[in-house]
């Protein structure tokens with residue numbers, strides 16, 4: 001078995017175990033394979049093992065891979081920061097955007113979504129740990145952002161995304177993810193279509209799944225360490 005195949009199997013088992021431990025339904029969590037910096041051949045290898053959802057951070061690189069893998073029925077997720085002058089190719093080529101943190105970005109994505117395509121699924125990125133350096137809107141600004149963007153017919157506001165401050169303290173992880181779960185729960189009163197919590201990475205996946213994550217984003221554990229010098 002290739003390294004990617006065996007890594008993927010291990011990660012899928014870890015996800016399933018965390019889902020079972022949390023007493024949630026078997027298919028409650030989607031594994032997003034974060035493939036930034038990886039060549040198209042690595043994604044093809046993951047596809048051969050049944051992986052369908054891929055997360056990318058860097059626009060130019062992702063567009064090349066989307067083109068190279070156009071023969072496969074993949075679901076593409078944009079998870080990186082978006083500059084407002086780069087929204088058009090994201091709107092044209094992705095199925096999901098997890099990193100919408102401002103109304104302007106959401107509005108541009110909506111305006112630039114091609115007419116023949118289904119609405120773009122978006123998550124609102126929340127700076128849940130309140131880190132000054134982190135992307136995402138503040139928790140108190142989420143209701144207004146959700147209200148504004150649900151008006152856009154070319155978007156479906158599916159839920160929330162967060163990248164909490166890294167910590168090994170599982171109680172702290174659970175507390176932070178629990179705040180995300182509560183935030184989503186409060187929004188669902190006005191926005192019942194919101195069904196997604198994109199949270200959990202290699203080091204905090206179990207805590208995220210216990211708190212209701214529906215999408216975990218895993219890169220290194222599937223594809224190996226990234227080599228940024230390459």
Ligand SMILES: *Cc1c(COP(=O)(O)O)cnc(C)c1O
Nearest residue numbers: 034079201202217218219220221
């Ligand atoms: C890179 C990245 C991940 C995956 O990180 P790994 O450490 O490779 O598992 C998850 N989410 C986001 C937003 C990322 O940029």
